[in-house]
Amino acid sequence: MRLPMLLLRWTGIAVWIGLLILPFAGLRQAVLIAAVIALGGLLWSATIWVSASSRMQALTAETARRIRPPEAGWRSFRPTVPQRQAFFVLLLLLLMILPLGMNNYIMDVLTLAGIYVVLALGLNIVVGMAGLLDLGYISFYAIGAYSYALLSTKLGVSFWIALPLGGMAAAAFGIALGVITLRLRGDYLAIVTLGFIQIVNLVLKNWDSVTNGPNGILNIGRPAIGSFVFSQPIHFYYLILGLALLTVLAVNRLNRSRIGRAWIAIREDEVAAQAMGVDTTRMKISAFALGAVWAGLAGVFFAGKFAFVSPESFTFFESVIVLSMVVLGGMGSIPGVILGALIVVILPEVLREFASYRMLIFGVALVLMMIFRPQGIIGNPRRRLELRPEDEDAIMRRRTGV
Amino acid sequence: MTLLETENVSKVFGGLTALDRVAIAVEEGKIVSLIGPNGAGKTTFFNCVTGVYAPDRGRITFRARPMIGRAPHEITRQGIARTFQSIRLFAEMTALENVMVGAHAQSRAGILGALLRSGWVLEEERTLASKAFQLLEFVGLTDRAEVWARHLSYGEQRRLEIARALASDPVLLLLDEPAAGMNPRETEDLMRLIRRIREQGVTILLIEHDMKVVMGISDRVVVLNHGEKIAEGSPVEIQRDPRVIEAYLGTT
Numbered sequence: 001m002r003l004p005m006l007l008l009r010w011t012g013i014a015v016w017i018g019l020l021i022l023p024f025a026g027l028r029q030a031v032l033i034a035a036v037i038a039l040g041g042l043l044w045s046a047t048i049w050v051s052a053s054s055r056m057q058a059l060t061a062e063t064a065r066r067i068r069p070p071e072a073g074w075r076s077f078r079p080t081v082p083q084r085q086a087f088f089v090l091l092l093l094l095l096m097i098l099p100l101g102m103n104n105y106i107m108d109v110l111t112l113a114g115i116y117v118v119l120a121l122g123l124n125i126v127v128g129m130a131g132l133l134d135l136g137y138i139s140f141y142a143i144g145a146y147s148y149a150l151l152s153t154k155l156g157v158s159f160w161i162a163l164p165l166g167g168m169a170a171a172a173f174g175i176a177l178g179v180i181t182l183r184l185r186g187d188y189l190a191i192v193t194l195g196f197i198q199i200v201n202l203v204l205k206n207w208d209s210v211t212n213g214p215n216g217i218l219n220i221g222r223p224a225i226g227s228f229v230f231s232q233p234i235h236f237y238y239l240i241l242g243l244a245l246l247t248v249l250a251v252n253r254l255n256r257s258r259i260g261r262a263w264i265a266i267r268e269d270e271v272a273a274q275a276m277g278v279d280t281t282r283m284k285i286s287a288f289a290l291g292a293v294w295a296g297l298a299g300v301f302f303a304g305k306f307a308f309v310s311p312e313s314f315t316f317f318e319s320v321i322v323l324s325m326v327v328l329g330g331m332g333s334i335p336g337v338i339l340g341a342l343i344v345v346i347l348p349e350v351l352r353e354f355a356s357y358r359m360l361i362f363g364v365a366l367v368l369m370m371i372f373r374p375q376g377i378i379g380n381p382r383r384r385l386e387l388r389p390e391d392e393d394a395i396m397r398r399r400t401g402v
Numbered sequence: 403m404t405l406l407e408t409e410n411v412s413k414v415f416g417g418l419t420a421l422d423r424v425a426i427a428v429e430e431g432k433i434v435s436l437i438g439p440n441g442a443g444k445t446t447f448f449n450c451v452t453g454v455y456a457p458d459r460g461r462i463t464f465r466a467r468p469m470i471g472r473a474p475h476e477i478t479r480q481g482i483a484r485t486f487q488s489i490r491l492f493a494e495m496t497a498l499e500n501v502m503v504g505a506h507a508q509s510r511a512g513i514l515g516a517l518l519r520s521g522w523v524l525e526e527e528r529t530l531a532s533k534a535f536q537l538l539e540f541v542g543l544t545d546r547a548e549v550w551a552r553h554l555s556y557g558e559q560r561r562l563e564i565a566r567a568l569a570s571d572p573v574l575l576l577l578d579e580p581a582a583g584m585n586p587r588e589t590e591d592l593m594r595l596i597r598r599i600r601e602q603g604v605t606i607l608l609i610e611h612d613m614k615v616v617m618g619i620s621d622r623v624v625v626l627n628h629g630e631k632i633a634e635g636s637p638v639e640i641q642r643d644p645r646v647i648e649a650y651l652g653t654t
Contacts, residue, residue: 250517257516258502258509261495263504268492275452275486277478277507286513302514332494356637 002283010041024353027323033350047091047335053270092245099237107233111305113345114240115298118247120325121334122294122343127323128288129260129333131267133190136177136197140170140292142204142314144299149217149309150210159223159304163297170296171289178288182281186269197316204311216310223304236305243301247294252334254290263287264332330368330376405430405574406451408480411460413446413629417441420446421457422629428574433606435616437640438626444622445487447626452484453477464574479507485563487579487609493552495541497562500551501534504569511587522531537565541595557588560637564595574605581612593619613625617641625649 018034020164099107119141126134144166144243151157181192204211211217223230223239230236254260262283265273274280321344329340348362369377406428413421420443421466428434437442443603449455451462453474462469469477483504492500509530515523538544541561551562565573577596581589589612596619600606610616616623625633625640627649633640638650640646 014572051597253519254516257519257523257614258511258530259516261499261503262506264495264499265492265506268494269452269490271474272492273503274474275454275478275484276504276566277475278503279473279475281473290513347452372578 003318006042006045010038010045013041014038016173021353033397042338043091044335046087095241096238099234107237109239109292109346109349111233111236113342114237114244115302116322116325116341116345117244117338118240118294118298118301119322120299120329120337121247121251123261123322124291124326124332124334125254125294126287126291128333128337129255129263129267130284131263132181132284132287133186134193134288134291135190135316135323136193136195136200137291137295137322138314138316138319139197139200140202141296141299141302141318142176142311143170143292144174144296145303145309145314146204146211146217146299148300148303149220152221152303153217153219156221159221159300166300167293167296170292170299174288174290174292175285177292178285182284194316197314197319201311201315204314214311216308216312218308218311220303220307222307230304236301240301240305243297247297248334248338251294252367253336259283259286260359267332312368324366328366328376333376336376343377373383403430404428405465406607407461407463408451409461411447411457412460413443413455413457415625419629421450422591423452423460424626424629424631426624426631426634428605428607429622430573431600431603432606432621433600433608433619435608435610435620435623436626437610437613437616437623441628442626443629444626445578446629448484448578448609451477453483453578475507478570478572481508481571481573482576483567483570483574484576485533485560485567485578485580487582489556489559489563491551491559491562491566494550495559496548496550497538497554497565498531498534498547500562500566501537501569504537504566505530505533505571507570528561534565534569537568539564540568540598541565542591557584560584560592561595564599568599568604572604574607577606577608577610579609579611581610581615589615 014034014037017037018030021033022030099110119137121141123134123137126132126137147166147169148157148159148162151162157165177193177196180285181189184192203215207213229240262273262278265276265278266280266283270280302313322341325340325344326337327340328344329338330336347365348359351357351361404427406426408424408426411421412419413423420621422443424443424447426434426447436447438444441540444594446455450457451464451469453469453472453476457470460470464477464480464482467480469480469482472480492503495503509526511523511526535544535547538547541564543554543558543561543565546558546562549558550654554562560583564575564577564580580596581592584592593615596606596608608616620637623633623635623640624631624636625646632645632649636645
């Protein structure tokens, strides 16, 4: 797609949404939202483009030259490493100056979005890459949060020490769940993980002597560096920004490694993956563990930010929300999953005007999305590179079984 | 030297005897074909050799090492690679990535390696990618390297499966009906490709229905019927064997 097309598309979407909300939101707000969507959309397209073309980075220059790009035109353009780095530095700067001058409410929404970005990226390892449908993912989030809550209130452990410990505790439970569910697939796996989150939630609610039951744990220590205590929303914004960046970096590296390839191979065809020498048992357990780590870290952050945890925050419903972020954004695509998380957190806030209708609108949007664009908003970047006219022949071949 | 040897291998599914005391020996450097009517147990035999199924009885040795009881990925590491009758590529991975997964056992970067991405990990990735690229070149798919496997044509997918299997540096390559669904020209190309693989020092065990392929490239042919080995010999011997003719055409 050429640049004018992209411009046209995003302006079109922005104007359409602007017109839709005009009767409810008033002119000023409608124009503002439309502008944000148009600019944000263009930025997204640029990010996808830059990150999609980085997949073949591992090739030697000589090999890369010999591979004919799938299409002529701008798609054959591969940004050089410095160009790509410059782009991401600019993006980071933008994220860093974004909260300046914004009110605390917006900052809190963005921080919440950041937590869900970390969670969704972690779940993406399990569901998106390895293809294991995990409905109990939030239990690892709970384990991280309660780890810090207990370490802080009972032992006075600092946030920074609890952060890796919470991640490790979650990973340990991830490995345990992985070992238990080793032989299960698809629907059966989903049901067992569903049971797992219920068990965790019930334990948190009923083990009064440790978790203080439904009342939760209060007065959890806030993160501090020396005498500086994280207390304002903006402090937490930068903290979660850092954590989210770490997650993106790590997940991206995993995705483009031998490990990531093995996970995707298992998702695509487990028998074939095994025949290629992939130890599927080990890889599945490691997917559970590495997915759980991020939930654990996000949980510790959650406990540190709100200084309060209770079982209510860690229900099956939360798991479904995070799963819907992954599916909505596009399973397996890192920018897609980030976008999914941002939309699911921010959209209901934007739609606050509609009061109780907002969840209805959100639900309808999800349904429409799954009908018309099942691969998610971004889908897999590679799918975009590959959609070409000959696809129709391929589809026909598959249908007719020739 | 005998590379793969099976003795007395039996496999029963419920009441159906899929393999009945099958004994086959594959000599190093040869192209051996396994033929037989549909349901004769050919693919079951492949699945037993590659560890997908555990035989109920019998022995399978590869390079004088027992193979029964090993997981499929361990058997691949021992030097046996395979393709599948119904194409089983990683549909949403590029051709190049498919081949790179094939070399999984030949590389060692783990989770920590992937996260830290130190010098040797990058070096290994580069080596893997160029090796995979060379294999694509070998099967004639270089210009499709960045295309998703599901978007390749049928013949291309068959060749990609072979390239992927070769990526594990096999000693023995099992091909399950590689010519199925191919037109005569593609079949010719495939036969040339199989001979070139043998020239690289890879022994080949082949399931095939296309008699032109079987008779054209095999050194030895083994015939299965109802799970039993009914004949074994050179292509010419097999063509004359009355039991083989009976199995295929029936008695009058």
